[in-house]
Amino acid sequence: MKLNAVQVIDAFVRLGGTGEAAQGLAISQSAVIKSLHQAEHELDLSLVATVQGRLTPTPEAIELMRLARPALGSLRRARHEADMIRVGMADRLRIATVPGLAHSILPPAIAATRLALNDSAAVEVIFDHVRDHLAAGDVDLAISYGPIAIDGLLDVVLKRCPLVCVLGRPHPLAGLDALTHADLDGERLISYGPDGVSRSDSFQAALEQAGLTDRISITVRHTDTACHLAREGVGIAVVDGFVISSGLTEGLAVRPLEESPLVTAYAHHRDGAPLDRAAGILLDHLAGAAT
Amino acid sequence: MSALTPAHAAVLRAVDRCGTTVEAARELHLTQSAISKIVARSEASLGIAVFDRRDGRLVLRPQAHALMRALGAVEDEWRALRGSVADLRSGRALPLRIASTPSIGQGLIAQSIRRIVTEYPQARIELIMGDAPTELSQGSADLGVMFSPRVTDDIALTPLSHASIIALVREDDPLACRGSITLGDLRHRRLICFDREKSPLGWLIARAYEEAGLDYAPFMTVPYSISAAHLLARHGDVTLIDSLLTQAQRFDGLVKLEVTPTLPLTICLMTVRSRPLSRLAGRFVDILISGEKAD
The missing domain is CATH 3.40.190.290 (D-Maltodextrin-Binding Protein; domain 2)
Known part of the structure; x- marks a missing residue:
């Protein structure tokens, strides 16, 4: 099976038509059609059907591309490894994170790890798809808001903390020592959407338990966006208390949410093989930074 | 410059295993010069030297160990994909899903299934007993066979x-x-x-x-x-x-x-106008319409 053919089928399936695939691949439509027919012949599969006068991917083409995803991903990873060698980062600490934790507990832990390794550790931080990256061996360590709980991966509880409210200092509620659920009535709330990775996302569970899930008007991916919007006076950011250990709330008022459920930060790594030194140090610092 | 291909990955892996282009050529049934060219082309497309040349041998550079593991995954995944193509061809990967009633299922459809499994012995078939128009509209069936059904415009009746x-x-x-x-x-x-x-x-x-x-x-x-x-x-x-x-x-x-x-x-065959059929489903439709029986 030729890579070029797979790339053409992929574009055809993803974009839904031969014209769209041609545009996406910057080749002519006739080249796309020729390549698809050639692939049909070589693979002995039906890939293209005419439906209501339009060339459309068949169920086989769609299924083939679903099955080809890991193969295309493996090529991307190999190219990425080569890129890392080229920029002198062949030996690096690779971390996957959900956006909510990326800018709170992670940066100080990375800084402390690099310090412990005499500034010699190259670090690659990858966002999202934490479980997939870990399972594929793309990363050494990952952090998220919940256990991944799949075979071969180990979940480590780092620390728990309550939800906090971040608001601009001029905000009338900034004068209070702590905010209650009732204080937040009528306020525009900013928070994270589900991370989409954890089996149970402790941040979303805390929001739910606090009765705030349906009250969020603006969802963001990153803590700094939430803090920035609060600084602009757009609303009150309801985030996890880990944010206090970062510099993101400088110039802002951070108030505890009374009777807040706890949010848990987790680290994850592959089970069986020992963590390499840099990852071990980072894990220690993550646990420490969260306390 | 051509991109790294699965074939290139296989060659780089063979060279790593064998240590020389001559041995790798023997293992892959290619010529030594073809192997050398592929190694050079792959290194150029990746933008890095993968091997050090020492005393006529190609030795993996220390920083390329993770790359070689990644190339191993490329080989494994593309081998698995080739197997998946065979599964698709045989009808094993994509089941033929037919929504019908027990009496049609036991008669007309059973005869046609008998015929199609002689051509596709490994095919997977799901006979769904349910409301065929609903199953078709929801995409949980490829074909429906029903008595005088009432259907929407997107369903073609034969x-x-x-x-x-x-x-x-x-x-x-x-x-x-x-x-x-x-x-x-x-x-x-x-x-x-x-x-x-x-x-x-x-x-x-x-x-x-x-x-x-x-x-x-x-x-x-x-x-x-x-x-x-x-x-x-x-x-x-x-x-x-x-x-x-x-x-x-x-x-x-x-x-x-x-x-x-x-x-x-x-008794009508139902298909969705806006959704193409798999080859297996298309063949099943031909058998149903022509009334072909198993030999």
Whole structure:
């Protein structure tokens, strides 16, 4: 099976038509059609059907591309490894994170790890798809808001903390020592959407338990966006208390949410093989930074 | 510059295993110069030197160990993909999903399945007993075969064959020796039949009752002919069902009666106009339409 053919089928399936695939691949439509027919012949599969006068991917083409995803991903990873060698980062600490934790507990832990390794550790931080990256061996360590709980991966509880409210200092509620659920009535709330990775996302569970899930008007991916919007006076950011250990709330008022459920930060790594030194140090610092 | 391909990955891995281009060429049944060219081209496309050249040998550079592991994954994944293509071709990867009723399933469809499995012995087939138009609209079935269905514009109907409504009674029933009956003969009988709203057959029979000036009031409604036939053995006096069921299956102790005037049924194939069929489903449609039988 030729890579070029797979790339053409992929574009055809993803974009839904031969014209769209041609545009996406910057080749002519006739080249796309020729390549698809050639692939049909070589693979002995039906890939293209005419439906209501339009060339459309068949169920086989769609299924083939679903099955080809890991193969295309493996090529991307190999190219990425080569890129890392080229920029002198062949030996690096690779971390996957959900956006909510990326800018709170992670940066100080990375800084402390690099310090412990005499500034010699190259670090690659990858966002999202934490479980997939870990399972594929793309990363050494990952952090998220919940256990991944799949075979071969180990979940480590780092620390728990309550939800906090971040608001601009001029905000009338900034004068209070702590905010209650009732204080937040009528306020525009900013928070994270589900991370989409954890089996149970402790941040979303805390929001739910606090009765705030349906009250969020603006969802963001990153803590700094939430803090920035609060600084602009757009609303009150309801985030996890880990944010206090970062510099993101400088110039802002951070108030505890009374009777807040706890949010848990987790680290994850592959089970069986020992963590390499840099990852071990980072894990220690993550646990420490969260306390 | 050409991108790294799975074939290049295999060559780089072989060179790493063998240590020389000559050995790698032998292992992969290529020429030594072809191997050398691929190594050079791959290194150029990746933008890095993967091997150090030492005393006529190619030695993996220390920083390229993770890359070599990644190339191993490329080899494994593309090998798995080639296997998946064979599964798709054989019909094992994508099941043929047919929504129908038990009586059509046991007759017409069973014959066609017998035919298609001679051509696709490894094919996976899901026979779904449910409301075919709904299953098709939801995308949980590729094809539907039903009696005179009511469908939306996106579903194409192709008439396949004809049948009729028949009556079943127990063999000790006074009607059993009649051979044929009218709906009027069933006026005071306890009828097991279909719901007029939920079933196209129920709708058809109810309409025939109304045209005959009779009330359609089954005391028990069932979704399928086969349920009616099984229930008749214990409850009720008579059931009206499709004629396909008794062609496909024998029911001891029950007698089949023709209904006059005849209540004809059309068995229709249903496909979604906006959704292409897999090759397996397309072939099944050909078999159904042509009435091909297994050898």
